[in-house]
Amino acid sequence: MTAENRYSQNVHLISSNGLSLYQATPVQNFFVATDMASAGSFPSVSGAGESFTCVALNSVATSIGRAKRDQYASLFVALNEMVELEEEESLSIDSETYRSACSVLSYLSYSDFPAPRVFSHGGDAVAFTWAHDSIVMHLTVSCGIAALGIHVDGQKPVAVGHVDLAQSSVAKLFSGAKVQGGRAGSNFIT
Amino acid sequence: MAEQGQTLSLDHVVARCAIHPRYLHPNNGQWDHAYLLDIKRVKGSFDYKASVCSREVLPTAEAVHEYGCGSAALSNENRRANGKDVTPLKTAAHYVGFYDVVVRDIVAQANDVYEALVEHWPEHGQIAHCHIVLREKNDLTEDLQKLKQLHRTNAITAIWRSMSGPVRHVCECDEEVRDRLSKLVLPPIGQD
Numbered sequence: 001m002t003a004e005n006r007y008s009q010n011v012h013l014i015s016s017n018g019l020s021l022y023q024a025t026p027v028q029n030f031f032v033a034t035d036m037a038s039a040g041s042f043p044s045v046s047g048a049g050e051s052f053t054c055v056a057l058n059s060v061a062t063s064i065g066r067a068k069r070d071q072y073a074s075l076f077v078a079l080n081e082m083v084e085l086e087e088e089e090s091l092s093i094d095s096e097t098y099r100s101a102c103s104v105l106s107y108l109s110y111s112d113f114p115a116p117r118v119f120s121h122g123g124d125a126v127a128f129t130w131a132h133d134s135i136v137m138h139l140t141v142s143c144g145i146a147a148l149g150i151h152v153d154g155q156k157p158v159a160v161g162h163v164d165l166a167q168s169s170v171a172k173l174f175s176g177a178k179v180q181g182g183r184a185g186s187n188f189i190t
Numbered sequence: 191m192a193e194q195g196q197t198l199s200l201d202h203v204v205a206r207c208a209i210h211p212r213y214l215h216p217n218n219g220q221w222d223h224a225y226l227l228d229i230k231r232v233k234g235s236f237d238y239k240a241s242v243c244s245r246e247v248l249p250t251a252e253a254v255h256e257y258g259c260g261s262a263a264l265s266n267e268n269r270r271a272n273g274k275d276v277t278p279l280k281t282a283a284h285y286v287g288f289y290d291v292v293v294r295d296i297v298a299q300a301n302d303v304y305e306a307l308v309e310h311w312p313e314h315g316q317i318a319h320c321h322i323v324l325r326e327k328n329d330l331t332e333d334l335q336k337l338k339q340l341h342r343t344n345a346i347t348a349i350w351r352s353m354s355g356p357v358r359h360v361c362e363c364d365e366e367v368r369d370r371l372s373k374l375v376l377p378p379i380g381q382d
Contacts, residue, residue, distance in 0.1 A: 078215065090230050118215075119224040123231075125339035127224065129347075136347050142339035149340045153351055157301070157344030159337060 071115035075105055082120055091120045101126040101141045104170045108139075111174070139173070146170045198308040200294040204242035204320055207258035208356060208376055209265070210284040221377060223350040224343075226289070229324060236326035238342060242308065245290065247318035251357050257318060258285035259361035264314065278367050287376055289355035296322055299348045303327060303334050303341035306349075322349065353379050 079101050085092035093101070097120075108116065108128065116128035116139070125142035134153035139146060147162035163172050198204070206227060211219070213226040229240040248254045262285040266276050275281045293308045300306045304324040311321050324345055326338070334341075356376045360368045 090228065117220060117222045119222055125342075127339070127343045129222070129224070129343075136351070138340065138343045138347065140339040140343050143336065145336045147337050147340035149344045151344060151347045151351065157299075157348055159340055159344070162337060162340070 072105070072109040075115055075118055076102065078118055079105065079126070087123060092123055093120050093126055094124055096144065097124055097126055097141060100144055100146070100165050103165060104128070104139065104141050104146055107170050146173065148173045194311055196310050198244070198293050198310060198320065200297060202293040202308065203245040203290055204293060204308055204322070205245055205248070205254050205288040205290050206240070206242050206353070207254070207261060207288045208286050209258070209262050210286050210371070210374060212283070221375065224346055227322070227346055227350060229322065229346055238324040239321040242320050242322055243318040244310070244320050254288050254357070255285070255359040257316065258288060258359070259363070261285060262361065263363065278364070279370060284364055284371055285359065285361055286371055286374055287356040287358040289353040291349065291353040295352035296349055299345040301341045301345060303330060303338050304345055306345060351379060355379070
C-alpha cells in the first residue's frame, strides 16, 4: 500500500488468493470493514512493509448471533425508562439523547447486528456495546453525534469515525467493504 | 498513606468491589462492565469518578472483603433510614467480590480527551477509599468536543480489560442467601 492511499477512504486490497477487500477504512493500524460474513476473519493485512489488523465488524456481530426482535424490543423499553428517570439518576438521559439513541437503535434493529448492550453515563449520552473475545465495539450517541470506537485487547482504543445525525445516517459508519471471490485468505497484498 | 486528593503511584493496586445488583442493568438485569465500574460525572465539574479501595491499605483479600461487606451494609442502612425497601436479592446491596487493577494500567488509558489517574479520597471513616478519575483536558478542539463520550467509553472499556479477577465472597450477613449469591455470574475479564 502506498503512503498516499493509507488514509484514503477507498482502499483497494487484493489478496494473494484472489480475494479482494475494498472500501475498507484505514484508521491508524486498523482496517475496519463490514459485510464479511462470507469470508470470516482476516487476521492480518500486509503491504509495503507494514502490517495492519483487520477488524471485521460483521464478523464480530455475526459470530455472536443474529439480532432478536425481543432483545431489541427490551432495549427500546430500556431507553424509554432512561428518559423518564430523574436527572440525578445515573442512568437518566435527556430527551435529545433519547431521540438520537432511538433513531440509531432503529437502524441497528433492521441491520444484521445482534442486540447490543446499552449504557448511559452522564445524562447526555448512550453507549451501545458489542463484545467478542478480545474485541469490544462501541457506538456512542451524544449531542446529536454517533461515534464508533473499537478496542482490541493489548492495543489503544481507536475512534473509527463519527457522523452528525442531523446531516447523515448512522449507516454511514458501517458502509463499506464487500468481499468478492475466493475464500477466506490470510495475508493480503496490495 | 497519601493525603486526600493526592494521586497514587503507578505501582499501586486498587480494587473495585462488585455490589449486586448495581453491576446489572436495572431493566433487564444484564451485566455490563460499565455498570460495574460505574464511572459517573461529578456535579459541578467535568471529572468522572468511580470508587475503588487501596490494596496498600487493604493488602489481603480478606481485608478487601471486609471493606466491601461494610460498603454494602452502609448502603442498606442508608436505604432503611430513608424508608426504602431492602429486600435480599432484589433491592438490597450484596457485596460479592472484587476486581484488581494496577494504577499504571488506569493512567495508560489517557487519550485525546481525558487524563486518567487515581486519587486518594478517604470518606465515611474509610482511609482505603480512592477514586478512579477521568479528567477532561483543557482546550479541546471542536471535533474532540463531539467525541468526548466515545473517548470516555473507550477509556472505561480499556480500564475494565486491564483488570484481574474476580475474587468471590459472600458476607456473613448474607448467609441465608449464600447459595444464590454464590451462583451469581461475575465474569472474568474478557468474558463479558
